[in-house]
Amino acid sequence: MLDIVIKAREAKISSDFGVKRILPYQLRRMVGPFIFMDHGGPINLPKGSVSSLDVLPHPHIGLSTVSYLFSGNVTHRDSLGIEQVITPGEVNWMTAGKGITHSERFEDPAMLAGGELEMIQTWVALPEKDEESDPSFENYKQEQLPVFTDTGVWMRLIAGDAYGLKSNVKTHSPLFYVHVVLEEGIHFGLPTEHSERGAYIVRGSVDVNGTTYTSGNLMVFTKGVDPLIIAREKTTLMMLGGEHLGDRYIWWNFVSSRRERIEQAKEDWKQGRIILPPMDSDEFVPLPEDKSRPAGGPPPNALS
Structure with missing residues (x-):
């Protein structure tokens, strides 16, 4: 009846933003096309600056990120030039395809006054025919x-x-x-x-x-x-x-059906060949120091 029960593990996506990481898991990489799942919060934010919670610009390939909030809000900026505040009950659906960068910032005055934040982040792997598609972004209202x-x-x-x-x-x-x-x-x-x-x-x-x-x-x-x-x-x-799409490699923020595509994305990010969001280009997350091969394990410090 139950194939497996996965207990969330503690992880961090920025210096002060701890999350419960659910997928991927060593014994179960995916559920249908869902290859990654984080549960952030609930966090009662301290009054004043919450910049330590910010997720700095970082890259993705071969997946769609799905952001859904229960409370609080997040400002999304990406390399397509899109800036979008997501609020509870909405969906931010960003398809990375052949490559995109984005950031997630916490800038709302109500949150800075001590509000609460709780959100779910998932990644959906793309069919092989769409892995190198043009990136796109949509916000869907309640x-x-x-x-x-x-x-x-x-x-x-x-x-x-x-x-x-x-x-x-x-x-x-x-x-x-x-x-x-x-x-x-x-x-x-x-x-x-x-x-x-x-x-x-x-x-x-x-x-x-x-x-x-x-x-x-x-x-x-x-x-x-x-x-x-x-x-x-x-x-x-x-x-x-x-429905299952087939096996996928995952390393950091990169997902692909081909190991060599992951290696290319790592080198592209290291060499600065993936552009940053035009409205948020002063800082970024560097490529993690990791000697492991993209074999599907939990990505180091994965960001959505």
Whole structure:
């Protein structure tokens, strides 16, 4: 029934921004096309400067980054010249393709006055035919995303299709990504449209087949099995999955079906051949010192 349960590990994406890292995991690299997942916060931000939380300009290839916030906001700037503030319930979907750089800054006055930040960052691997596509960026507002409510159930379909809903968010392969809130005692099932399915517990706890799972766990379910999820208390889930694309290499912020493409991206960044965001070009994250080969392990200090 449960293929594997992945417990989030502690990681940092900037000097003061700690996250719970869920994917990739040594025994399970991907769930559908999802190859990376971080849960940041909740962080009660100190009053004054929060520049130590900023994620400086850094590169990506071969993937789409997906940013989704529960609280706070983040300013995105990228090498396409786009500046976009993302707020809770919206989606920033950035497709790196053959290469893009971006930064994430915390500049809102309300946040600087001691607000709270909580967010989920995922990466979606691209099909081989799209790995070298032109980079792009889209922001989707709350009203563009389907919402479903029933007794004790609230859900927002972030991307893909599930539970009879379909999102207008542009994707490159079959997938689903859903924000779900369940009241205590509610029974809930997995979407049946996709072969690989997982549910990450943001907060709360659930019972599956007589076993209790708490926040910080990603439950990955066996193909073809439709277990019942029972909320033990008010619970927030991020449900995700889709169809498998094939194996991928991952190193730092780079994803590819070809190891040599990762090596090229490393050298391109080291030699300054990947341009920085025009509105945020005074600093950047240097290539990490790492002698490992891009074999799919957790990327060192991965940034989304």
